[in-house]
Amino acid sequence: MSRRKLYDILGVSIFWGIPILLIIRLNFFKTGSEASKLYDSGIKKYDSENYTGAIQDFTKAIELDSGYIDAYQERGRVRYDLGDYTGAVQDYDKVIELDKKDGEWYNWRGVVKYDLGDYTGAIQDYDKAIELGRKDDYDAKTYNNRGITRYDLGDYTGAVLDYYKAIELFQNYDKGLLEDYISVYAITYDRRGMVKYRLGDYTGAIQDYDKAIELDSGYTTAYINRGNFKINFKDINAGCRDLQKASNLGETGIDDKIKEYCKWETISTSNSFSNIRARLNKFIF
Numbered sequence: 436m437s438r439r440k441l442y443d444i445l446g447v448s449i450f451w452g453i454p455i456l457l458i459i460r461l462n463f464f465k466t467g468s469e470a471s472k473l474y475d476s477g478i479k480k481y482d483s484e485n486y487t488g489a490i491q492d493f494t495k496a497i498e499l500d501s502g503y504i505d506a507y508q509e510r511g512r513v514r515y516d517l518g519d520y521t522g523a524v525q526d527y528d529k530v531i532e533l534d535k536k537d538g539e540w541y542n543w544r545g546v547v548k549y550d551l552g553d554y555t556g557a558i559q560d561y562d563k564a565i566e567l568g569r570k571d572d573y574d575a576k577t578y579n580n581r582g583i584t585r586y587d588l589g590d591y592t593g594a595v596l597d598y599y600k601a602i603e604l605f606q607n608y609d610k611g612l613l614e615d616y617i618s619v620y621a622i623t624y625d626r627r628g629m630v631k632y633r634l635g636d637y638t639g640a641i642q643d644y645d646k647a648i649e650l651d652s653g654y655t656t657a658y659i660n661r662g663n664f665k666i667n668f669k670d671i672n673a674g675c676r677d678l679q680k681a682s683n684l685g686e687t688g689i690d691d692k693i694k695e696y697c698k699w700e701t702i703s704t705s706n707s708f709s710n711i712r713a714r715l716n717k718f719i720f
Contacts, residue, residue: 470499474506481513489513504533508540515547523547538567542577549584557584575604575616579623586626591633598627621651625660632664640664655686666696 477492493510496503511526527544534540545560561581568574582597605613605620613620628643644661647654662677675697682689 470496470503470506473499474503474509477506477509481509486513486517490517502533504530507533511543511547515543515550520547520551524551536567538564538577541567542580545577545584546580549580554584554588557581558588575601575608575623576619578604579619579626582623582626582630586630591630595627595630595634598623598630602627618651618654621647621654621657624650625654625657628657629660637664637668653684655681655684658684659686659689671697 473492473496477489477496480486480492481489490510490513493506493513496506497510500506507526507529511523511530514520514526515523524544524547527540527547530540531544541560541564545557545564548554548560549557558581561577561584564577565574565581578597578601582594582601585591585594585597601623602620605616605623608616624643625647628640628647631637631640631643641661641664644657644664647657648661651657658677658681662674662681665671665674665677667674675693678689678693678697682693
């Protein structure tokens with residue numbers, strides 16, 4: 436083949452190759468831009484509580500870009516909020532497949548597995564999240580979540596250690612960040628109080644309930660736990676005040692308990708404290 440012919444062939448190939456590459460690149464950026472717009476649209480729909488529309492937009496974004504990790508993350512959140520725990524786990528599986536080094540999504544997947552009743556799987560994910568660390572300041576929440584799961588598995592010693600660690604980490608947060616997580620901080624004290632009660636540390640339990648209420652005066656569960664604790668230990672009037680406070684704050688399901696146990700003027704030997712304590716014991720936690 437002559438040099439001229441070879442030049443002609445290469446020249447034509449190069450000439451046609453340039454626009455082809457440009458078209459490919461332009462299509463790539465166009466696809467990415469469309470996926471990004473759909474993602475932004477999904478966020479807006481989620482914020483306006485149009486959850487079905489949000490899922491549709493995130494799904495379309497993923498169809499355009501199968502590696503769009505943020506879209507998987509957000510679709511997983513929406514599915515979780517809608518109670519589609521299986522779908523949420525699938526999305527978090529994909530997120531972890533795309534980024535195995537971010538512990539945040541192990542924590543999120545652990546939360547969903549817990550709600551699915553897979554406590555062992557949840558613990559494994561929390562362990563991995565703690566091992567990897569988090570890109571943000573959620574470590575305390577991970578310990579708190581693992582503590583909750585250990586408690587439900589009957590591992591009270593493991594649970595109380597996790598709550599101690601979570602509280603230690605919360606105490607290291609700067610003031611602004613701690614204010615963002617004050618409700619979780621209060622819950623952690625309340626949950627630790629529950630475990631201490633189980634372990635027989637009654638003084639520690641009441642101190643933790645007090646701290647939870649100090650941190651979040653609107654946290655009704657802490658009032659209920661403290662109220663039942665006080666009734667169990669014969670401080671009936673104070674305990675009933677806590678139950679009434681929870682009811683006043685909007686807690687439902689305890690009015691019948693208040694009517695049954697907190698008629699101060701009618702409590703007598705016919706309704707002995709030992710009977711009250713026996714009936715309340717199951718209601719503490």
